Amino acid sequence: MKEPDRKNIFTPGSIFSDRLLENWSIFKENLLGKIGLTLLIIFAFMAVASFFTPLIDPMYNPMTGVDPNISYSTGPSFHHWLGTDFIGRDILSQLLAGARIAFMVGISAAFMSIVLGTFIGMVAGYAGKSTDALLMRLADMIMVMPTLLVVLILSSLFGQLNIWIIVLLIALFRWPGVSRVIRSQTLSLKQRPFIEAAKVAGASPLRIIFRHILPNVLPLSLLYMTFRVTSAIIIEAALSFLGFGDPGTVSWGMMLQWVWKTGNMFQAPYWLIPPGICISLLTLAFYMLGRAMEEVIDPRLRKEVEGE
């Protein structure tokens, strides 16, 4: 892999928040970033609104609230703007609750995989030798495993998985891509004089990793986090769609599974279309945000991110 020149971007010693402010002004000019951010804000409002719908009327509870007058799927009406599902639950309130689940799953899984990936990448890059070889082999091995199918085989062994177990599994299988990039970044940082200086001053390896290397790789980790959010949301949605999601949550994938499995899909476009649009748009929003951030941080990083 070619080692991109990032000399002018990662100036040692520059303060993270200063750089953030400066980058914000570049980011503002980016069309993709603006679209992505706008979409994200809309979805965030949906997620917040999901807390209030059950308070209006208990029948708007996404999981347990059933309209007493309706026992099958009906189209949009005054009380149910997007109609109801096969047992008379309100689709709009399910859609709002789905936004909450998607954010929760996406951000927590991405955060965990980034923490893991950044740490492993820094350790592998800094320690070098056999530690590096071992960790990177492990990364290669996990990287070729299709995460969705791994979670499937695990749920065949352990039964229905809890949503947090799913999040944890996604995180455990999505760190290698991050750790490779962080590793190569660490390798080039390691050669810089300020690391040498820290070493001479007697700093321990852990201190060097956390105090001197971490601040320099952090922007890159954050960038990767947006891409990981995308893949985490997609994996959870796909899992729920196949019927292996957490039965205690209402996610968009689950809604699609219901409309598909209850045989309503040809009769109920009001039920089939919204969840899919929401999943696609939310992942698109994070993806656009990532691409915009990428152009801010380093336009030449693009190749390493595709295909994840």
Place this chain on the structure above:
Amino acid sequence: MGIRKFIFKRLIEILVIFFIILTVLFVLLRLSPGDPVSRIVDPTMTPEDAQRLIEQLGLNQPIWIQYGYYLKNFFLGNLGISFHYGQPVTSIIWSRLFNTIILFTTAVILSALAGVFLGKIASWHKGERTDTWLTLSALVCHTLFLPWVALIFIWVFAYKIGGFPLTGMISAEIWADPSSGFWLKLLDVAHHMILPLLTLFLIHFGSYLLIMRSSMLDTLREDYILTARAKGLTEKIIRNRHAAPNAALPVITSVGLSLAFSISGGALTETVFSWPGIGRELVFSVSNNDYPLAQACFLLIAIVVLLSNLVVDVLYMYLDPRIRY
């Protein structure tokens, strides 16, 4: 290092990785709640049959001997008997693998070709409207939720408009009819394949387009492009003969890197369209608590992914002689 030595080294690596996967699955099965025997031996079998299978699989032995039996049975191809089909799983999965490969390779090749072609155009018109629209549509297609696209296609093309089969791979009446020839059968499979193919194509071509575009932009900055211009070659020749073949290389890498991702997408597509492939079989067997079949499907997919990665690497070395691992 020569290509042959490289392949040999990688095959050893693949074997090691595979061995680790096997071991992890064995450990997980023993860690899982409940009786492992009941997961491997069909509860509806007659006691004598069950006993014979238990002995064949060594399930009545101590755990480390069980592990030995497990490895031995795996390499002999005894992966147990599917609960659902009542047949040895190995005989089931081979035909499924073939169906998956037909659908999957066609989709990947077509979308890579389209991605390379459109990416070339986008980079050539960088900053113009063509570029903006191509890039934007690639981004949107790339993040579409695959199972949903599949459902929408079925709803629109098979139900509303009609003319496409709802699901499946073959029409029973054509295949049961002895008078229908080879070409008719082939046409029938192709007809069933169009919608799943379109789904996979739509999801994949976007990422290939984006990679091709950025790689092409990098290539256009190279010295040899400047040389070609200085020689007075036409823009078309520079684009198609000098820049594009080199720029297409990263697309091949990305096919390899995204393989694990694409395989999951393939499983979803197969499930929605009831395409009798290995991915659908895995989903199906997990829903039915058919562990022997699920395990076999998973292992087969793992082998395919590992070997395809090797194929991609070798292909890359062949296409770009500068690359040596």
